[in-house]
Amino acid sequence: MQAISAPAALKTKLAVDHVSMVFDRDGKRTEVLSNIDLEVGDGEFVCLLGPSGCGKTTLLNAMAGFLSPTTGEIRVDGEMVRKPDPRRIFVFQERGVFPWLTVEGNIGFGLTKLTRAERDRRIAHYVKMVGLQGFEKTYPQELSGGMKQRAEVARALAVNPDMLLLDEPFGALDSITRLIMRGELLRIWEAERKTIIFVTHDIDEAVQLADRVVVMSARPATIQRIVNIDIPHPRDISSPRYLELRDGIFQQIGLAHKL
Amino acid sequence: MNALSQPARWERFFWPILATALLLALWYYSVRWTGTKVFPSPLEVERGLAELVRHHVLWWDILDSLRRVAIGFGAAVLIGVPLGLTLGWYPAANQVVNPVMQILRPISPIAWIPVAIIFFGVGDDAAIFLIFLGAFFPIVVACINGVANVSSVYRRAGRNFGLTPPQLLARVLFPAALPQILVGLRIALGIAWLVVVAAEMIAVDSGLGFLVIDSRNSGKRYDLVVAAILMIGVIGLILDVAFRRLEKLRSVRWGFRLES
Numbered sequence: 206m207q208a209i210s211a212p213a214a215l216k217t218k219l220a221v222d223h224v225s226m227v228f229d230r231d232g233k234r235t236e237v238l239s240n241i242d243l244e245v246g247d248g249e250f251v252c253l254l255g256p257s258g259c260g261k262t263t264l265l266n267a268m269a270g271f272l273s274p275t276t277g278e279i280r281v282d283g284e285m286v287r288k289p290d291p292r293r294i295f296v297f298q299e300r301g302v303f304p305w306l307t308v309e310g311n312i313g314f315g316l317t318k319l320t321r322a323e324r325d326r327r328i329a330h331y332v333k334m335v336g337l338q339g340f341e342k343t344y345p346q347e348l349s350g351g352m353k354q355r356a357e358v359a360r361a362l363a364v365n366p367d368m369l370l371l372d373e374p375f376g377a378l379d380s381i382t383r384l385i386m387r388g389e390l391l392r393i394w395e396a397e398r399k400t401i402i403f404v405t406h407d408i409d410e411a412v413q414l415a416d417r418v419v420v421m422s423a424r425p426a427t428i429q430r431i432v433n434i435d436i437p438h439p440r441d442i443s444s445p446r447y448l449e450l451r452d453g454i455f456q457q458i459g460l461a462h463k464l
Numbered sequence: 465m466n467a468l469s470q471p472a473r474w475e476r477f478f479w480p481i482l483a484t485a486l487l488l489a490l491w492y493y494s495v496r497w498t499g500t501k502v503f504p505s506p507l508e509v510e511r512g513l514a515e516l517v518r519h520h521v522l523w524w525d526i527l528d529s530l531r532r533v534a535i536g537f538g539a540a541v542l543i544g545v546p547l548g549l550t551l552g553w554y555p556a557a558n559q560v561v562n563p564v565m566q567i568l569r570p571i572s573p574i575a576w577i578p579v580a581i582i583f584f585g586v587g588d589d590a591a592i593f594l595i596f597l598g599a600f601f602p603i604v605v606a607c608i609n610g611v612a613n614v615s616s617v618y619r620r621a622g623r624n625f626g627l628t629p630p631q632l633l634a635r636v637l638f639p640a641a642l643p644q645i646l647v648g649l650r651i652a653l654g655i656a657w658l659v660v661v662a663a664e665m666i667a668v669d670s671g672l673g674f675l676v677i678d679s680r681n682s683g684k685r686y687d688l689v690v691a692a693i694l695m696i697g698v699i700g701l702i703l704d705v706a707f708r709r710l711e712k713l714r715s716v717r718w719g720f721r722l723e724s
Contacts, residue, residue, distance in 0.1 A: 271620055291626040297617045304718035305639040314635075315625035346718045364625065 215246025224277035236425040252411035255421030293368035294361035309341040315364035331359040351382040368400040504687035512687030529671040536595025537656040548607020573598035591663035598659040599652035606648020610641030643719020
């Protein structure tokens with residue numbers, strides 16, 4: 206098969222080892238994930254790409270520790286994932302910001318163990334990083350979709366996790382905001398070097414962002430192919446190499462001639 | 465101005481005042497035309513109200529009613545909210561308690577009057593117990609549903625940040641459920657105000673409910689009966705309006721559909 210393992214230069218951060226997931230609902234067995242093997246290197250940006258409902262979100266939930274695999278295991282830094290942990294923060298597809306807290310309150314949500322001064326310093330730092338200065342005291346209800354998503358990313362970054370697990374974070378945004386947010390995410394990733402697992406069904410999004418794109422099949426999800434995106438950032442989305450990689454994935458998913 | 469735009473400022477006051485005036489006129493002329501000697505006209509009620517104020521009974525009756533509501537409703541909040549949050553948090557416990565609650569819930573607090581009198585005798589405690597009963601169940605049910613309806617995204621986000629179960633309850637489930645809990649509290653307060661009047665007619669000898677029944681029994685003073693009834697309505701409205709102001713607080717406003 207293809208390169209399941211992390212790039213040789215990087216230390217393995219996350220290992221998914223023969224993971225299968227079967228849901229039993231009303232006596233009906235549904236296999237959602239089938240024998241997934243994947244390694245992600247420290248500081249790597251990996252996109253899980255697949256059609257809607259294929260089980261990529263389920264895999265991400267298992268990586269976060271919200272679900273446990275039916276068989277197989279998931280390890281982070283060699284340690285088995287059993288429950289959620291602030292070292293890997295999940296950023297939700299739906300708006301996950303808490304509507305009863307201000308932007309400041311949201312970003313500081315995971316920082317209760319710090320002293321007041323340290324907490325304020327961290328909040329200010331991440332408010333600035335995601336460009337929400339002036340909105341510290343604003344409630345999410347009064348923010349645009351893109352701003353809410355920035356606040357959620359800042360809340361995740363503020364606890365200084367090693368990993369971010371993003372579940373179609375920009376899916377509900379308009380296309381211009383989405384492009385801007387991709388750029389911001391890359392800028393933040395380059396500044397902080399977190400390991401990022403990013404779930405999307407958008408092929409362009411995957412090729413623009415990731416070091417590697419994991420192409421998944423329809424349910425039960427298996428890994429069809431892993432594509433190395435060997436284009437340095439910032440990526441020129443009209444370069445021949447970009448188009449070649451993108452079209453390759455289109456073909457892989459079987460869409461190339463149907464469009 | 466088209467149909468979708470807001471009514472002008474004067475219209476918002478003009479039409480309700482006009483409707484009230486028409487109602488008063490209808491009342492007045494109905495009394496005149498039927499020539500009733502028992503039912504009072506608005507003017508007689510107004511004089512009755514003035515008499516009550518002059519004799520300083522009205523304020524004490526209002527204060528007594530409000531005091532009973534405050535104690536009964538307050539106790540229902542203090543016991544009902546933690547209980548409801550706990551039951552919402554542990555669905556298994558809720559399953560155990562739910563059948564009993566569903567049987568007790570639709571019983572009018574009025575039906576408990578004889579029981580209340582056996583337990584507490586005729587007096588304040590019986591009235592307060594009835595108010596407590598009336599307010600308790602809507603509060604518990606609102607808290608259970610409020611917690612049960614909290615989006616799983618918020619629960620998972622809370623757990624992701626390493627919250628312990630009590631922290632999750634205090635920092636995620638409670639604030640997330642608060643808008644729904646406030647609605648339950650408002651309903652419960654309305655019920656408490658209904659119940660206090662009924663309880664005062666039977667169990668005690670002060671308060672607005674007592675004023676209604678006493679005015680009738682001691683000399684058939686229907687002008688005072690209607691005056692007391694109007695006071696009950698006005699104070700009930702004030703309580704509701706005051707409570708609704710809580711829904712405007714910024715940390716819960718997200719949970720209410722924005723008006724205008």
